[in-house]
Amino acid sequence: MAGPGTLLALRSELDARWQSMLGVAGVLGLLAGWQLVAWTVAGGSFLLPTPVQTVRALGELASSGELWSDMLASVQRVGIGYGISLAIGIVFGVAIGSMAAAEAFFEPQFGLLRYIPASALTPLFLLWLGIDEPPKIALIVVGTVFYNILMVADVARSVPTTLINASYTLGANRRTILRRVVLPHSWPGIIDVARINLAAAWLMLVVAELLAAQEGLAFRIIRAQRFRQVDRMFALLLVFGAIGIVSDVVLRAVKKYGFPWARP
Amino acid sequence: MSTPKLRCVGVTKRFAGGRRSPGVLALDGIDLEVRQNELVCIVGASGCGKSTLLSIIGGLETATSGIVEVDGASVTGPGPDRGMVFQGYSLFPWKTVQENVRFGLELAGATTQEQQARTDELLAVVGLADFADSLPRELSGGMRQRVAIARALAPEPDVLLLDEPFGALDAQTKRSLQEFLLTIWQRTSATILMVTHDVDEAIYLSGRVYVLSSRPGRVAEEIEIPFGSSRGTHIKRDPRFLDLRDDIEEHLYTQMVEG
Numbered sequence: 001m002a003g004p005g006t007l008l009a010l011r012s013e014l015d016a017r018w019q020s021m022l023g024v025a026g027v028l029g030l031l032a033g034w035q036l037v038a039w040t041v042a043g044g045s046f047l048l049p050t051p052v053q054t055v056r057a058l059g060e061l062a063s064s065g066e067l068w069s070d071m072l073a074s075v076q077r078v079g080i081g082y083g084i085s086l087a088i089g090i091v092f093g094v095a096i097g098s099m100a101a102a103e104a105f106f107e108p109q110f111g112l113l114r115y116i117p118a119s120a121l122t123p124l125f126l127l128w129l130g131i132d133e134p135p136k137i138a139l140i141v142v143g144t145v146f147y148n149i150l151m152v153a154d155v156a157r158s159v160p161t162t163l164i165n166a167s168y169t170l171g172a173n174r175r176t177i178l179r180r181v182v183l184p185h186s187w188p189g190i191i192d193v194a195r196i197n198l199a200a201a202w203l204m205l206v207v208a209e210l211l212a213a214q215e216g217l218a219f220r221i222i223r224a225q226r227f228r229q230v231d232r233m234f235a236l237l238l239v240f241g242a243i244g245i246v247s248d249v250v251l252r253a254v255k256k257y258g259f260p261w262a263r264p
Numbered sequence: 265m266s267t268p269k270l271r272c273v274g275v276t277k278r279f280a281g282g283r284r285s286p287g288v289l290a291l292d293g294i295d296l297e298v299r300q301n302e303l304v305c306i307v308g309a310s311g312c313g314k315s316t317l318l319s320i321i322g323g324l325e326t327a328t329s330g331i332v333e334v335d336g337a338s339v340t341g342p343g344p345d346r347g348m349v350f351q352g353y354s355l356f357p358w359k360t361v362q363e364n365v366r367f368g369l370e371l372a373g374a375t376t377q378e379q380q381a382r383t384d385e386l387l388a389v390v391g392l393a394d395f396a397d398s399l400p401r402e403l404s405g406g407m408r409q410r411v412a413i414a415r416a417l418a419p420e421p422d423v424l425l426l427d428e429p430f431g432a433l434d435a436q437t438k439r440s441l442q443e444f445l446l447t448i449w450q451r452t453s454a455t456i457l458m459v460t461h462d463v464d465e466a467i468y469l470s471g472r473v474y475v476l477s478s479r480p481g482r483v484a485e486e487i488e489i490p491f492g493s494s495r496g497t498h499i500k501r502d503p504r505f506l507d508l509r510d511d512i513e514e515h516l517y518t519q520m521v522e523g
Contacts, residue, residue, distance in 0.1 A: 160353055160354075162350050162352075162353055162354045163353075163354060163356060165319075165322075165324050165342075165348070165350070165354075166348065166350060166354045166412075166415075167367075168323070168324060168341075168342035169322055169323070169324070169342045169343075169344070169346060169347060169348040169416070169425075170344060170347075170367055170368035170371055170415070170416075170418075170419065171343060171344035171368060171371040171372055171419060172371055176371065181356065184356075184358050185356075185357070185358065259358070260399075261357050261358045261399050261400075261401060262357070262358075
């Protein structure tokens with residue numbers, strides 16, 4: 001096992017045992033700190049529940065069924081909205097990254113639109129699309145699509161010119177090259193983009209559910225606040241964190257096992 | 265004499281300049297030809313436009329003026345009649361060796377059986393049958409270039425264009441690939457035009473050498489290499505080989521110093 005000297009070396013490899021031990025230690029440390037602060041500073045006040053109280057609240061939410069329907073509603077919104085956003089991002093991103101004309105035409109406008117905070121569009125969407133699902137989906141799409149487009153464009157741009165030239169000399173036309181060379185080369189990068197911008201999709205979901213919703217994780221947090229159920233609020237925040245970690249792990253695995261040629 | 269397989273007439277390339285610069289004349293009236301089954305090299309100092317010339321012949325760049333003909337018919341865009349091998353990193357990294365070789369055959373609309381037969385045949389020729397299912401990243405640099413050559417040969421091009429294909433390889437690998445190229449050339453009776461900055465390589469491999477001068481790129485000399493089809497390391501000690509090499513290197517060096 002590595003000594004403390006090698007443990008703190010810069011850019012060195014860490015063996016798997018140390019890696020998982022440090023990870024677990026970090027999480028336990030965080031929980032211990034939380035527990036300590038809840039006992040000492042907050043002095044047992046309901047405003048700062050302990051980890052144990054939070055887990056108990058989570059159990060209640062789960063057994064009442066609220067947790068699952070809220071989770072389903074939120075995951076569905078993010079799934080649909082972010083799915084649309086990614087699809088648009090791939091189409092425009094690949095076009096911008098591969099064709100100078102598309103780049104010249106689209107990049108300035110998307111660069112501009114990107115700086116309009118999507119959350120500022122919420123009132124407009126409510127006016128245009130009502131208070132049901134459409135404005136929520138739209139908010140998630142608009143809040144992430146420009147980042148997806150511009151980052152996918154960077155991925156497509158990094159396809160080596162030699163690969164495109166080689167394809168031309170083998171008899172490929174432009175469409176074939178986009179579909180059979182640029183896209184396959186870009187998939188691993190696109191998965192990274194999807195993973196990074198997913199956090200922004202959840203951010204927009206919260207904005208949407210805080211304003212108008214009948215169910216959903218963020219809606220449930222507002223609801224718990226009204227009844228001063230801080231332990232529930234904490235439990236729901238943990239759920240957000242857990243969903244984030246799971247999707248991150250899944251997307252990393254898809255990249256690693258689905259595209260072994262792109263491993264570093 | 266029969267029509268040359270490949271012919272360039274007055275190929276000129278001027279890169280457009282900005283508002284205040286007149287642009288750069290990269291190639292100035294290049295005339296050259298490659299006959300059926302010939303192996304011809306173009307040598308020149310770096311920056312003489314030899315890669316640009318090959319790109320124009322391959323159809324990847326357009327000439328400002330002049331024509332390129334294959335079998336007497338003028339060509340413009342890229343096409344499978346002119347197979348091309350690049351200096352490096354040109355294999356599709358997500359495709360296995362055999363999928364790389366097969367790509368051009370799929371594009372040509374060959375049947376699955378034809379594709380498989382041709383791919384197997386080529387992999388045997390380049391000695392990589394055992395690596396059919398490997399990814400390019402699992403191969404050495406020399407093996408990758410052998411795959412690139414097999415891939416370029418797959419659609420049975422009229423001419424094989426090689427753009428400094430061994431430039432990025434170490435000396436030993438380079439030598440073995442030179443022998444490999446000669447073998448391929450003899451076995452497939454391909455017509456080959458290769459660009460290189462390595463004078464030894466040019467003399468050793470080809471029947472004729474075009475020496476390109478720099479800025480603008482012009483054909484400075486066209487040299488017949490007097491060794492016929494007999495090749496082997498012994499010719500590298502032949503006095504005629506050494507004289508030719510000195511002449512060409514002297515020429516390129518003078519060019520560089522004056523440029």
